[in-house]
Amino acid sequence: MSEPLLVSATAPLLQLKAAWLDRLGVERHAGRLTIEAYERDVRQFFGFLARYHGRPAEPGDLAALSATDLRAFLAERRREGLGPRSLNRILSGIRSFVRHLEREGLASSAGPAAMRAPKQPKSLPRPLAVVDALAVTEEAGAMASSPWIAARNVAVLTLLYGCGLRISEALGLEGDALADETARSMTILGKGRKERLVPLLPAVLEAVAAYRRLCPFDLAAGTPLFRGARGGPLRPQIVQAEMARLRGLLGLPASATPHALRHSFATHLLAKGGDLRTIQDLLGHASLSSTQIYTAVDGGRLLQAFETAHPRARRARAG
Structure with a gap:
């Protein structure tokens, strides 16, 4: 006869999670997909804590959360095949939840904040010609x-x-x-x-x-x-x-x-001399750094545009 499945979290902890998700939607204007991903990640973290302690996770487990606990959970997820991008999302969700608990006076975010995020591989957008x-x-x-x-x-x-x-x-x-x-x-x-x-x-x-x-x-x-x-x-x-x-x-x-x-859209505008700030506004990027990645996509065309437009470059060719 198989053992009964362990309940992953106590009712008080689940209520705190529900309040946090509501806050993300109402106050933080998080999108539906982001909220669903965070809910799933935190629910799986509760399961990890329940297996570790041999009982349902409770608010006190989050109050005592350390960087070591988080590293162990992320290592488990990495072994399951998750990449750096997914691991960073998981860490972001847990940090957000613990900050919510901290505002309620139930936890400290010092442990999760000390956890270094997994390194993201550098990847460039792949536009069409x-x-x-x-x-x-x-x-x-x-x-x-x-x-x-x-x-x-x-x-x-x-x-x-x-x-x-x-x-x-x-x-x-x-x-x-x-x-x-x-x-x-x-x-x-x-x-x-x-x-x-x-x-x-x-x-x-x-x-x-x-x-x-x-x-x-x-x-x-x-x-x-x-x-x-x-x-x-x-x-x-x-x-x-x-x-x-x-x-x-x-x-x-x-x-x-x-x-x-x-x-x-962004790469072709940039190749035709579009201004980075303007492209940032058109894409709705919160920071210019998100838009600057497009400058690395088509370096050849940007160099050609520079040589055509820059006064010193034109003078050098004329000489």
Whole structure:
């Protein structure tokens, strides 16, 4: 007969976790996916503590939490195959929870704060070439099951590349968005509920207008702009599946994802002489350091632009 499963946490600790998650959503404006990931990570940490102590985790275990405890938990998760990015998210979630307990007078964040975050491997965005990005937006409607779905696919991917939107931002647009075909900009509510102004290209407005004309559902304010085949909100997985189909059709690498269109937007603007601060605003990055990574993507083009534009470079060539 197998042993009964050990309850991972006491009711008081679970109540504290629920209050923390509520605070993240209401006061910190954390996104749904972030809250779900943090909940899962902290729940798994409770399970680790329960196995270690042989009893459900309780608030006192978090009050006495040390960097050694955290290192042991992260080592266990690393053995399960998690990479540095996931381990950093786990550490961030636990630190946030302990800070919440500290505000309640139930813990000290000194232990988690002393824990050094796992080193992140340096990785650069992998944008598409200009010709490939254009091909994606042009071929997005090929082989769709109906004309309106073809127009929808074109509109969504054109928004990602033409405006640099995150997929969640595009799919979060309401039915009355982009209804004015003379509009030159729109306001996007991004991460942390931060608003930014995004210019609208004629190609974007034309693609959305074509979709509106063909869509069989009422695209009213308060309802989703982009719909699934049965009229419900369009799911990110459908857009990702469409990009997978386009990768096969156009012979693109596995890095050609919906998010790669956002990378392409930024990289292509920078290659054409776009200002980093402006690109930061267009992408909705909280800090310039997040935008500066694009300067390493296409060093050859940036060097060429420098040699063309800098007065001393021009004088050297003339001499």
